[in-house]
Each structure stands twice: as C-alpha cells, then as structure tokens.
Amino acid sequence: MKIFIFLIFFCPALFAQVDYPKDYFSPPLDVPMQLSGNFGELRPNHFHAGFDLKTLQKEGLKVYAVADGYISRMKISTFGNGKAIYITHPNGYTSVYGHLQKANDPIENYIKKAQYALKSFEIELFLKPDELIVKKGQVIAFSGNTGGSEGPHLHFEFRDTKTEKIINPMFFGFDKNIKDTKKPLISAVYVYPLDTKTSVNHSKRPLLLNLSLQKNGTYLSENVVANGKIGFGITAFDYDDVSFNSNGVFKVQSFYNGKPNFGYQFDTYSFDDMRYVNALIDYSKYKKTQQRVQKLFMKNKYGLSIIQTDENNGIISVVPNLSSVYRVEVSDFFGNKSTVSIPVQYDLLSTIIEQEPVVSNYFVRADKDSNFAKDNMSVFFPAGTFYDDFDLNFDVKNDTLYLHEDTVPAHTNFTISIEDNKYSETQREKIFIGLVEGKKVTYNPTYRKDSVFNAKVKTLGKYALVMDTIMSxxxxxxxxxxxxxxxxxxxxxxxxxxxxxxxxxxxxxxxxxxxxxxxxxxxxxxxxxxxxxxxxxxxxxxxxxxxxxxxxxxxxxxxxxxxxx
Structure with a gap:
C-alpha cells in the first residue's frame, strides 16, 4: 500500500489522465478573456465550479454557444447562477452559462411560455435533443448579473455529461486565451500543534511563520521547533498577466524530507465534493478573520476526492534526533511555481502561549450519533455531521438555545427541536425556528408536530422560536x-x-x-x-x-x- 501511495505522488500524469479536446470549443464571449474567478477557487461553502469571465463591467454582451449541441437544461433562479443555460455537446461534455440577463428571442420565448404555464418566475426545464438545437458560434443569450452574482460577468463551466463531474475549462484549450507568466503568491504559512501535549516555538496555538525571500526566488521559513504531532497550512493566490485580480491556485503539494505527504490539484470533482471546502480550510479562522488558510493535513480523513496523501494524512510527528525539512510547492496551470521550505527540529521548549480556552460542557465525537437536551430544547447530530471531534458548548437560557458558535463546520444537516408551552394554536402557525445573530434573524424551514417545532440546519449558533406576524x-x-x-x-x-x-x-x-x-x-x-x-x-x-x-x-x-x- 505504501508503495502504491508513493507512486501516485511521483506520477503527475495521474492527476489528469483524460485527453480532453483542445480545439473543439470556442470562447463564449467575443471580448478578450479575463478571469474574475477561476476553477476550484475557495468560496463560501463550496469550490468554484468554473470560470467567471469579465464582461467589461456591463451587461448585455453576446454569449455564444461554444460548440454544436442542444440546450438540455434551463434554470431560472433568484440565487446561484441566476438565469442559466446548459448545452449538451455530442462529444460527451456539457457547457454551462450562468448569470445571464436574458436568452435570445427563440430561447427566451420558450422560457416565458414555460413560466406562464407553470405560473412561476423560478423554473427548471429539461429538454429533449430535438427541441432547441444550437450551432457553434450562435448567440444563445446576453450576459448579465442575475442570481448570486456580485457584479456583471459570465459564469462558464464544463461538465462530463454522464457523470455530472465538473471539469477545469483550462483542459479544453482555453489556456491559450490567457497569458500567465506570474508565480502564485504564498502570502502566509501557519504551523499547527495537533494535540494538547505538543508545542511549537513556545506555543500551543497555531503560529504564523516568518518567511524570507531567497536568491533563487524560493522562500525560507523561520525554524519550527516542536515536539509531537504538527501540521501546516497556507494562504495562497494566483495571478495572471491580464486579469489584474487574485484567483485560486491550481495545485498544492507538500513534501516531508523529500517525500510527498499531502497534495491536491483542481482538475475535476463532483458536486458531492463542494462542501468539503470547509474541511480543507481553517474554518474557525475564516469565520473570525475572513482569511482562508488551506490546511495541508487531516485530523480525520474526509472524502474530498482531489486530495492525495500519505498514510499519516499529512500530519508530521516530530521526534528526537531528527532534523527535517518540510516543503510546500504551489503551482498554477501554466507551470509557474512558488516554493517555501520550512526547517523542522525537535526540542522540548517551555510553553509561553497556552491553548486558546474553549467554553464547553460536552464533547462531540464526529463518528458517533450525539443528542443533547435541556429544558424544552434539544439537538441531534447524526454520525458524520462534523469532520473532527470537538468540545461543544450547549446551553438553554431565556428561551434561546446556545449551540456553540459558528466556528466548527457541519458537513450535513442536524436537527434542532424546541417544544412550545406558551403559544396558542393560532400563534403556532406563525412560528419558525430562527438563527439569531444580534438583531438579525434567519429563517429555517420548520416543521411542527403538535407542540414540537423541528428544523434541519447546518450552522452552529443561537436558535430560538420566532413569531412572525409582520406583513411583507x-x-x-x-x-x-x-x-x-x-x-x-x-x-x-x-x-x-x-x-x-x-x-x-x-x-x-x-x-x-x-x-x-x-x-x-x-x-x-x-x-x-x-x-x-x-x-x-x-x-x-x-x-x-x-x-x-x-x-x-x-x-x-x-x-x-x-x-x-
């Protein structure tokens, strides 16, 4: 098994084994290709599924079919990709165009006819191959700013038609439309003590390491002096020569004493992988500072398909009489690479910075069902809700459920139940379980059985029964x-x-x-x-x-x- 893992790391071709067509698809816009977001970029609760193409900061640019095919799906939503068109091509791939202002007249008429038939603005249509056939270069729509877009642009992606896996558009020859001679930027490196006994550079908390630029263009970190199990994390961004903004990186690979121990590359992945972005990053730090640190280790192995790791899941055990070097390489699609080397040595240093105190009264095992209750409120966490074990703060005060805080990511739904004993039946019809953040209350779909309200949620925080009698x-x-x-x-x-x-x-x-x-x-x-x-x-x-x-x-x-x- 160890030999097999070793071979995977030393065979880069295994990252992308598919021979994707390079000259089959043409660009979806007739303006120079500039990215405001790239494939695999880290986003809230998901990895970005394609390219965000700049549209000269305006709406209404012509959007072209990138190859012959037929419109297989159209989705109109107030969130996500907004107005989106999917074209299935005969070579086994599907192209997706999102945040559209509107479709061309025949397609727009088809959409409106369905909207009137269903009496709904938000619709999702699945079409047969002979209904709306398009040709390469045909105008299918106009760019816009609909859905969850934060500014005018075109969201553009590719999927494998059979598997629905998302594929990096660079593999289809679009790299020739973008000039990139710039190295990715590794802006920060962190070291993490991974158990209560371990300290790193006098600290039991994660530490930001100082970096110095070397003559050969690589970076050297300050020495890491530790005992026990440690892991590393980085913040990194990519830049190209024409887009003038930061994007996500294509490939990250770490080495310990020359041997690969943790890596991932954004070639292709499934929608089931999306939420694992919260496991990859230091979620607590992100919630507190909005900084996304990509962790190069796993305390408990999780199911993100793009990760390839050694038998220790990227965790390093620092032992006596061994001086080591940890190296991180970050690359873009064009082969530009940045490198950081980190000397690691063993020593029992005194602890100056203790672990950050955690207010908690319970312990949650990630691989076990957990149920907690107090007064009229309870929460049930199915096994697998969380990525790692953690100390949970659970309490009920003043009709409010204090369920830790949103610093621990949940991968799947868990159930909150609140029994009501003071409202009338008529009043209960207007009640929901709300997430309370200061003066802001977020609605959660709530179902009721007699006097017990239940909601399935994915966020830790404060919850309470909220009555809404206010008209829109x-x-x-x-x-x-x-x-x-x-x-x-x-x-x-x-x-x-x-x-x-x-x-x-x-x-x-x-x-x-x-x-x-x-x-x-x-x-x-x-x-x-x-x-x-x-x-x-x-x-x-x-x-x-x-x-x-x-x-x-x-x-x-x-x-x-x-x-x-």
Missing amino acids: KIAIAKPIEGKWLSDQKTIQLTINDELSGIKSYNGYLNGNWVLFEYDNKTKKITHNFSDGIVAEGANDLKVVVTDNVGNSTTFETHFFRSQKK
Whole structure:
C-alpha cells in the first residue's frame, strides 16, 4: 500500500489522465478573456465550479454557444447562477452559462411560455435533443448579473455529461486565451500543534511563520521547533498577466524530507465534493478573520476526492534526533511555481502561549450519533455531521438555545427541536425556528408536530422560536393610480419581508397571472409589457406576496395603457 501511495505522488500524469479536446470549443464571449474567478477557487461553502469571465463591467454582451449541441437544461433562479443555460455537446461534455440577463428571442420565448404555464418566475426545464438545437458560434443569450452574482460577468463551466463531474475549462484549450507568466503568491504559512501535549516555538496555538525571500526566488521559513504531532497550512493566490485580480491556485503539494505527504490539484470533482471546502480550510479562522488558510493535513480523513496523501494524512510527528525539512510547492496551470521550505527540529521548549480556552460542557465525537437536551430544547447530530471531534458548548437560557458558535463546520444537516408551552394554536402557525445573530434573524424551514417545532440546519449558533406576524412590504417608486403608461416598457415594484422572508409572489393583470421577474439583490419585481398580457385602455393590477409563515400582503392599483402608436 505504501508503495502504491508513493507512486501516485511521483506520477503527475495521474492527476489528469483524460485527453480532453483542445480545439473543439470556442470562447463564449467575443471580448478578450479575463478571469474574475477561476476553477476550484475557495468560496463560501463550496469550490468554484468554473470560470467567471469579465464582461467589461456591463451587461448585455453576446454569449455564444461554444460548440454544436442542444440546450438540455434551463434554470431560472433568484440565487446561484441566476438565469442559466446548459448545452449538451455530442462529444460527451456539457457547457454551462450562468448569470445571464436574458436568452435570445427563440430561447427566451420558450422560457416565458414555460413560466406562464407553470405560473412561476423560478423554473427548471429539461429538454429533449430535438427541441432547441444550437450551432457553434450562435448567440444563445446576453450576459448579465442575475442570481448570486456580485457584479456583471459570465459564469462558464464544463461538465462530463454522464457523470455530472465538473471539469477545469483550462483542459479544453482555453489556456491559450490567457497569458500567465506570474508565480502564485504564498502570502502566509501557519504551523499547527495537533494535540494538547505538543508545542511549537513556545506555543500551543497555531503560529504564523516568518518567511524570507531567497536568491533563487524560493522562500525560507523561520525554524519550527516542536515536539509531537504538527501540521501546516497556507494562504495562497494566483495571478495572471491580464486579469489584474487574485484567483485560486491550481495545485498544492507538500513534501516531508523529500517525500510527498499531502497534495491536491483542481482538475475535476463532483458536486458531492463542494462542501468539503470547509474541511480543507481553517474554518474557525475564516469565520473570525475572513482569511482562508488551506490546511495541508487531516485530523480525520474526509472524502474530498482531489486530495492525495500519505498514510499519516499529512500530519508530521516530530521526534528526537531528527532534523527535517518540510516543503510546500504551489503551482498554477501554466507551470509557474512558488516554493517555501520550512526547517523542522525537535526540542522540548517551555510553553509561553497556552491553548486558546474553549467554553464547553460536552464533547462531540464526529463518528458517533450525539443528542443533547435541556429544558424544552434539544439537538441531534447524526454520525458524520462534523469532520473532527470537538468540545461543544450547549446551553438553554431565556428561551434561546446556545449551540456553540459558528466556528466548527457541519458537513450535513442536524436537527434542532424546541417544544412550545406558551403559544396558542393560532400563534403556532406563525412560528419558525430562527438563527439569531444580534438583531438579525434567519429563517429555517420548520416543521411542527403538535407542540414540537423541528428544523434541519447546518450552522452552529443561537436558535430560538420566532413569531412572525409582520406583513411583507410592497411599494412602487412612483404612484401609477389612474395614469397612462403608454410610454413605459415595464412596470416595477419593490417587495420585501424582514423576518421569515418571501416564500412566493404573484402578479395579476385584469385577473390573469403575469410574469414578474424578481431580482433578489434589489428586491425589485419587474413585468415587461411586451409579454402581451396588458389590455388596451384600462388595466387592473394586483400583486400578492406571501412570507414563509403564511402572512399575505396584497397591493392593488389601476392604470391605462395604449398599445397603438
């Protein structure tokens, strides 16, 4: 087994064994390719699944099919990729285009027809191969800023059609569209004592190491003096010659005394791998400082498929009479590489910095079911909820469940249960289990059996029963009551719910359901008169907004419009 692991590390070709087509696909935009985000980049709760392509800081650029194929899926969402189109190609791959402003006319008409049939802005459609055929270079859509986008750009990715695995677009020849002569930047190196007996450089807490640039362009760390088990972590970024912003790195490999002991490379991975980003990074540090330190070790082995490690999962045991060197190499797709060497030696140094104190009254084993209860509140953690064992702070005070804090990542759902003994049945219909962060309350889908409320969540923190009797707000910037709107192309309103959140909204013109597009970032809904629902002359408009506990708000007005020119 050890020989097999050794061979894996010394055969780089095993990282990417597939011979991907290099000249089959063309760029999806006709502007120079610049990345605002690359494949595998570390994001909240996930790895980035493709390229984020810059669109000159504006919307409306033409988006082209990168090869012949057919539109196999279309998804319209207020979050995630927003308006997205999927094209299945005959060579076994699927291309994805996200955050679109709108599709071209035939595709947009197909989408709107489905939206009207389903009476919903958010839809997901799966198409047959003969329904919407596209050709390479055909305009399929226009770039936008929909969904979870934080600015105008095109999200672009490739998937294996059969397995749904996501693939780095660089492998399809797009590296020739990007010039990159710059090395990745290793901005910080940390060393971690990994048990209560171990100290590193007089500390039982993780330490930031000082680095010095060498004449050959590599970096040398200050000496690490330790006893017992330690691990290392890095913060690293990549840059190219044209994008002028930092992106994620392609490959990380560590060596201990010349032998590989931990590494990963962003070639391809599955959606099941996504949440393991929280295991890879120092999650607690990220939550406290927003700095993502990539850990080069695993206390307990987790299932991220891209990781290749030795039998010690990257953990080093520092023992007497052995001076060692730990080396980290960070590379980009173009072969540019940065290196840090860290001298490691054994010594029993006195401890000056003790472990950070943890307020806790329970211990959670990651591989065991755990159930904790006090008063009318309880929590159940199934085995495998967490990546590592940890000391849990659990308490109930003033009708609030204090469930540690969001410094320990959960990989799967766990269940919170709260029994109510003071609200009426009518009041219970308006209650949910909320995550309480200061004055902010986040809604969690809540189900009730008699007087017991339950919610499945993935975040540690403070929870309580929250009653929502506040109606959603519907507003229009300029009153239109009794006015002629013949020169307007759209009608727009703002909808908002500050507690449990909006579950649904529906608009009606003269009693007929009409499509309003919802932008979650601006909280605005927009109806386009070109849909052809508006009547000549007088029109009655009604908008109904319902929140997640059933409170409903209605806005009504009337206006006039002439379609004649």
